[in-house]
Amino acid sequence: MTLTSPTLAVARNTFREAVRDRVLYNLVAFAVILIASAVLFGQISIGIQKIILINLGLSSISVFGLLISIFLGIGLVYKEVDKRSLYALLSKPVRRSQFLIGKFLGLNLTLLVNTFFMSAGLWAALYYLTRGFEHGDRYIFVAIYFILLELSLVTAVCLFFSCFSTPVLSAIFTFLLYVIGTFSSDIRAFGELTKSAPMKVLSTALYYLLPNFSDFQIAGWVSHGRPVAGSLILLNTMYTICYGAVLLIASIVVFSRKDLK
Amino acid sequence: MSRLQASKPSVAALLALLVAALGASAAVQFAIDGRRASYNDAPEVLWIPSGKIMKRLSLGHEGLVADIYWTRAVQYYGGQRRDGKTDFNLLGPLLDITTDLDPYLLIAYKFGAIFLSEPSPRGADDPQQAVRLIRKAIQANPDEWRLWGDLGFIYYQNLHDYPAAAAAYLEGSKNPKAAQWMKVMAAVIHEKGGNRQTSRFLWTEIFQSTEDETVRKNAIEHLQGVHASQDIEEIEKRIAQFRGNHGRPPRSFDELIADGLIGGVPTDPLGIPYRIDANGKVLLDPKSKIRLED
Amino acid sequence: MAAIEISGLTKDYQSGFWRKRSWRALDGLTLNVEQGEVLGFLGHNGAGKTTTLKLLTGLIFPTAGTATILGKPLGQPETFRHLGFLPENPYFYDYLTAQELLDYFAQFFPMTAADRVRRRDAVLESVGLVEFRHLPLRKFSKGMLQRLGIAQAILHQPGGGLLAEPMSGLDPTGRREVRDLIVQLKKEGRTVFFSTHILSDAEALCDRVAVLYRGRLVGAGRISDLVIPSLGREPHLEAIVECTPDCARALLGAVLLLSTKPAILSGGQYRIDISERDLPKLLGHCQKEGLRLVSLNPVHPSLEEYFAELSAVAASRASGPSGGRSQP
Numbered sequence: 017m018t019l020t021s022p023t024l025a026v027a028r029n030t031f032r033e034a035v036r037d038r039v040l041y042n043l044v045a046f047a048v049i050l051i052a053s054a055v056l057f058g059q060i061s062i063g064i065q066k067i068i069l070i071n072l073g074l075s076s077i078s079v080f081g082l083l084i085s086i087f088l089g090i091g092l093v094y095k096e097v098d099k100r101s102l103y104a105l106l107s108k109p110v111r112r113s114q115f116l117i118g119k120f121l122g123l124n125l126t127l128l129v130n131t132f133f134m135s136a137g138l139w140a141a142l143y144y145l146t147r148g149f150e151h152g153d154r155y156i157f158v159a160i161y162f163i164l165l166e167l168s169l170v171t172a173v174c175l176f177f178s179c180f181s182t183p184v185l186s187a188i189f190t191f192l193l194y195v196i197g198t199f200s201s202d203i204r205a206f207g208e209l210t211k212s213a214p215m216k217v218l219s220t221a222l223y224y225l226l227p228n229f230s231d232f233q234i235a236g237w238v239s240h241g242r243p244v245a246g247s248l249i250l251l252n253t254m255y256t257i258c259y260g261a262v263l264l265i266a267s268i269v270v271f272s273r274k275d276l277k
Numbered sequence: 278m279s280r281l282q283a284s285k286p287s288v289a290a291l292l293a294l295l296v297a298a299l300g301a302s303a304a305v306q307f308a309i310d311g312r313r314a315s316y317n318d319a320p321e322v323l324w325i326p327s328g329k330i331m332k333r334l335s336l337g338h339e340g341l342v343a344d345i346y347w348t349r350a351v352q353y354y355g356g357q358r359r360d361g362k363t364d365f366n367l368l369g370p371l372l373d374i375t376t377d378l379d380p381y382l383l384i385a386y387k388f389g390a391i392f393l394s395e396p397s398p399r400g401a402d403d404p405q406q407a408v409r410l411i412r413k414a415i416q417a418n419p420d421e422w423r424l425w426g427d428l429g430f431i432y433y434q435n436l437h438d439y440p441a442a443a444a445a446y447l448e449g450s451k452n453p454k455a456a457q458w459m460k461v462m463a464a465v466i467h468e469k470g471g472n473r474q475t476s477r478f479l480w481t482e483i484f485q486s487t488e489d490e491t492v493r494k495n496a497i498e499h500l501q502g503v504h505a506s507q508d509i510e511e512i513e514k515r516i517a518q519f520r521g522n523h524g525r526p527p528r529s530f531d532e533l534i535a536d537g538l539i540g541g542v543p544t545d546p547l548g549i550p551y552r553i554d555a556n557g558k559v560l561l562d563p564k565s566k567i568r569l570e571d
Numbered sequence: 572m573a574a575i576e577i578s579g580l581t582k583d584y585q586s587g588f589w590r591k592r593s594w595r596a597l598d599g600l601t602l603n604v605e606q607g608e609v610l611g612f613l614g615h616n617g618a619g620k621t622t623t624l625k626l627l628t629g630l631i632f633p634t635a636g637t638a639t640i641l642g643k644p645l646g647q648p649e650t651f652r653h654l655g656f657l658p659e660n661p662y663f664y665d666y667l668t669a670q671e672l673l674d675y676f677a678q679f680f681p682m683t684a685a686d687r688v689r690r691r692d693a694v695l696e697s698v699g700l701v702e703f704r705h706l707p708l709r710k711f712s713k714g715m716l717q718r719l720g721i722a723q724a725i726l727h728q729p730g731g732g733l734l735a736e737p738m739s740g741l742d743p744t745g746r747r748e749v750r751d752l753i754v755q756l757k758k759e760g761r762t763v764f765f766s767t768h769i770l771s772d773a774e775a776l777c778d779r780v781a782v783l784y785r786g787r788l789v790g791a792g793r794i795s796d797l798v799i800p801s802l803g804r805e806p807h808l809e810a811i812v813e814c815t816p817d818c819a820r821a822l823l824g825a826v827l828l829l830s831t832k833p834a835i836l837s838g839g840q841y842r843i844d845i846s847e848r849d850l851p852k853l854l855g856h857c858q859k860e861g862l863r864l865v866s867l868n869p870v871h872p873s874l875e876e877y878f879a880e881l882s883a884v885a886a887s888r889a890s891g892p893s894g895g896r897s898q899p
Binding site: 021022025029032033036037099100101102103104105106107108109110111273275276 | 630648652656675
């Protein structure tokens with residue numbers, strides 16, 4: 017057996033746990049219904065009906081994905097520690113780091129599957145509306161991919177907090193960090209405009225230290241069929257990998273030294 | 278029947294009670310609605326007046342919030358027209374916020390171009406605001422040549438600034454994707470200023486270029502107005518002929534028909550016959566909804 | 572090489588937010604668990620047994636001291652290929668079935684897929700959960716969870732097992748089954764280190780016991796070698812004597828005086844505990860009129876007494892030299 021096997025075993029089990037959590041189905045079903053109902057929304061004109069559908073669809077996938085990732089993420093580690101199911105698991109030949117990474121991968125897989133179902137709903141609604149796809153529609157895939165990257169980072173944030181904080185606090189911190197991350201371009205702008213040198217340093221440091229979620233938000237762009245540069249796709253992917261690694265490493269550092277109750 | 282059986286209320290009775298309570302609450306709600314109507318007459322207010330703030334509050338969902346504001350703008354306009362109100366103060370700010378959130382929502386700009394500059398009772402009667410909106414549009418969408426056409430139309434139709442209008446059409450025609458008529462319009466307006474042919478062409482162009490029902494309906498109304506003005510001019514030519522023949526204006530269309538000047542009683546584009554007044558001027562029937570355009 | 576070698580293992584817990592107070596849960600534990608032996612780890616609740624097991628399994632980290640398991644220091648996951656752990660009051664994942672849980676845990680060991688299935692079925696059989704294999708764990712009773720806990724501890728056929736309170740939550744049948752299991756493990760030459768506060772279980776199963784009191788090791792050794800501090804090493808006998816109606820008061824009094832412990836009267840018979848030294852005297856008394864010797868049995872110091880004595884001694888030591896009892 018290779019060294020990665022325990023990690024994948026944890027990942028598979030985390031996925032299984034998420035799938036059996038019935039709350040998940042309610043959220044996904046609700047999102048699918050919402051997207052389908054967007055078809056009824058735009059009674060204004062055909063042209064804008066499609067724009068509204070894409071905007072509503074992408075926003076729903078993003079919001080529900082966020083809810084799912086926070087909801088599942090806050091309990092990722094905490095539940096196991098609190099309920100002591102970790103006792104049996106960590107007495108097997110597995111490192112704590114493998115446990116954490118496995119949990120992270122499992123939750124990402126869950127989000128991937130959920131986003132797939134919600135996206136399928138969006139594409140179905142889009143087809144129902146327009147009876148055919150245009151060239152610009154392919155960029156909706158990019159928007160969905162960016163949402164997945166975004167959710168992956170949120171999961172990593174959640175995992176980090178879950179290592180040392182209760183579920184409620186983890187949820188609050190993660191949500192706050194998400195909101196702040198959406199404003200990161202404003203933080204940078206503030207840094208550029210301010211005259212005070214210490215504020216400049218502080219805001220620049222904050223800008224790079226905090227996760228940047230505004231990079232991923234292109235719904236308003238793709239709903240008009242505008243293209244997305246390949247370089248942006250690549251860079252966003254790399255950012256997710258790098259910053260995600262930061263969070264995972266931080267989680268491993270915190271968790272490896274922790275006395276479990 | 279034992280005592281135990283008698284004390285348990287039947288399901289049917291409970292259901293009947295439930296339905297009665299529901300009916301009562303519906304009736305009370307109806308009464309409340311009647312009372313609250315007076316509270317709802319308070320003037321419309323934009324709680325968040327700034328597009329920038331709204332953008333931040335959207336947390337990345339600007340596209341969707343823009344669509345919501347667009348819907349609100351259309352409903353606001355439709356609501357004011359339906360209620361017979363003549364002020365459209367909120368239209369400009371609503372469209373401004375919409376386009377701050379989604380600078381590529383072209384239909385919002387077009388809507389603003391027309392209904393912000395339209396005189397009362399059809400619009401906000403503020404062509405300058407419309408000009409500002411379109412200039413903002415052009416900045417965000419430099420490749421959209423049609424926006425130059427919208428700008429030119431505001432200058433032509435509502436500001437009667439023909440040199441500016443011609444300049445706008447000319448600017449738009451420079452885009453290689455632009456339709457041929459942009460260049461033609463530039464020349465025609467430059468030469469002739471405002472004339473009926475040009476107006477008819479431009480309103481037809483607006484009608485064909487959009488799928489928005491409100492804009493289309495408005496364009497048709499204007500076209501009908503232009504058509505009616507044209508009709509009246511034609512009829513008055515025949516009346517002048519009659520006057521030349523008989524030394525007095527005709528008293529009715531029958532006289533014109535008798536003279537062979539017209540084939541039948543002329544009707545306006547809605548099918549309602551025109552009127553002749555005592556001085557031989559042709560008028561629209563008061564019942565007709567058409568507004569004349571010069 | 573001992574299976575588990577513990578040397579000076581100490582654990583302090585910090586409590587309090589502003590002014591950190593530290594509380595010593597385990598103080599300098601030094602103990603060896605030999606290969607193939609069954610060692611019982613005894614102590615009241617809170618004595619440090621769970622702390623020790625958590626230190627050995629890497630769930631918490633020592634403040635001082637070291638330990639090796641099969642020669643390897645603590646914190647190496649590979650060690651657990653040869654060790655099984657049964658946590659106290661085990662909780663697993665309640666959305667899984669018994670079979671799924673064992674399948675999941677099996678994936679952490681170097682077994683082929685076929686082996687995994689075989690071992691899983693074998694342990695389900697051993698702990699008597701075969702008919703419940705597809706039941707979700709949220710529907711398991713405490714006893715069933717305990718049995719599943721044992722199953723997952725022996726899944727990979729480890730050379731040794733750390734069992735925390737293995738009998739807790741089990742009915743008498745279950746307890747007997749667990750006892751049989753531990754006996755079986757011993758027969759197979761495996762090392763078992765289990766903690767319990769139920770002394771009769773330890774008495775029945777252990778080769779050696781170690782007693783913890785408030786974080787300190789206060790005694791360890793083979794049960795047959797146990798020394799009760801106040802009673803020394805002398806063999807004792809338990810005698811039951813019966814008094815006939817014409818028994819002389821003074822005679823009974825003399826007999827009862829021989830007893831090292833208060834006599835117990837039940838059903839008209841007196842049960843007394845005498846040192847072997849005093850046996851001739853007793854026999855002499857019993858030959859007189861009025862007394863009948865019903866039974867005579869050798870007595871080994873019970874674990875209960877051993878434990879109680881040790882705890883009392885340790886308590887008195889802790890409370891100060893003035894409170895000490897006289898030592899033999």
